[in-house]
Amino acid sequence: MAAMIQTLIELFGQAQHSVTHLEMRDTYGTGEPDFQAWLAGSAVEQLEALGNMDSWVKLISSNVSRGVVFRRARVVSEPHSDYIAFEHAVTGYSNIAGGELVRWLSRPKARDLALPGCDFWQIDDGKICWVFQTGDGEPAGFELSDDPAEAKLCAAAFEAVWERGIDHAEYKPA
Numbered sequence: 001m002a003a004m005i006q007t008l009i010e011l012f013g014q015a016q017h018s019v020t021h022l023e024m025r026d027t028y029g030t031g032e033p034d035f036q037a038w039l040a041g042s043a044v045e046q047l048e049a050l051g052n053m054d055s056w057v058k059l060i061s062s063n064v065s066r067g068v069v070f071r072r073a074r075v076v077s078e079p080h081s082d083y084i085a086f087e088h089a090v091t092g093y094s095n096i097a098g099g100e101l102v103r104w105l106s107r108p109k110a111r112d113l114a115l116p117g118c119d120f121w122q123i124d125d126g127k128i129c130w131v132f133q134t135g136d137g138e139p140a141g142f143e144l145s146d147d148p149a150e151a152k153l154c155a156a157a158f159e160a161v162w163e164r165g166i167d168h169a170e171y172k173p174a
Contacts (some may be wrong), residue, residue: 004131004142011123012063019063020122020158021072024115027137031044038086044093053094060098070100073161075110078174083137087174089110096168106174113160116153125155 012019029035034047060070071087072095076084088104095102121129128150145151 001139004139006142007129007142008121009059011066011121011127012059015063015068015123017124018069018071019098021120022154022158022161023072023074023119025119025133025137026077027083030083030137031064031117035083035086038089039082044089047090056094057098060100060171064099071162072102073098073105073158073165074102075105075115075161077108078106080120080173085173091168095116102168103162104168104171105161105165109164110161113157114156120154122151122158126151128154
């Protein structure tokens with residue numbers, strides 16, 4: 001995981017215009033301390049006070065301040081898994097606070113979209129960082145690609161989800 005974070009830091013630094021991130025799973029890293037605390041009943045404000053997302057927020061905001069637009073789209077099942085409910089609850093301080101734009105799309109509304117087989121980050125509609133998880137949502141590695149066909153697929157898939165997605169401020173968990 002540390003190698004992927006370092007790679008993303010470098011990729012974000014290379015971005016001139018945009019970074020997009022498509023998430024399509026219903027569970028990620030369920031061993032995360034914030035998620036476990038939330039499941040145990042901690043309020044979002046308590047989690048925010050822990051500061052576990054501060055370095056992420058600073059990373060994103062430093063790139064946003066130099067003009068890079070960060071957009072994150074999430075394709076989710078409804079009703080939501082516990083993890084997606086958690087993600088929705090903390091998006092304000094973990095993503096929006098840094099300057100990310102976030103949209104949500106229910107899986108039925110994505111049924112006719114051609115989407116890649118895994119999550120990805122894309123830099124300026126070009127370089128891709130494919131992100132892999134285990135069946136339980138734990139990190140399982142990543143791979144970089146400069147392949148033009150993959151870049152085109154990812155850019156088109158992201159834009160299709162983004163166009164149909166609902167802005168975080170308006171999206172209500174099912």
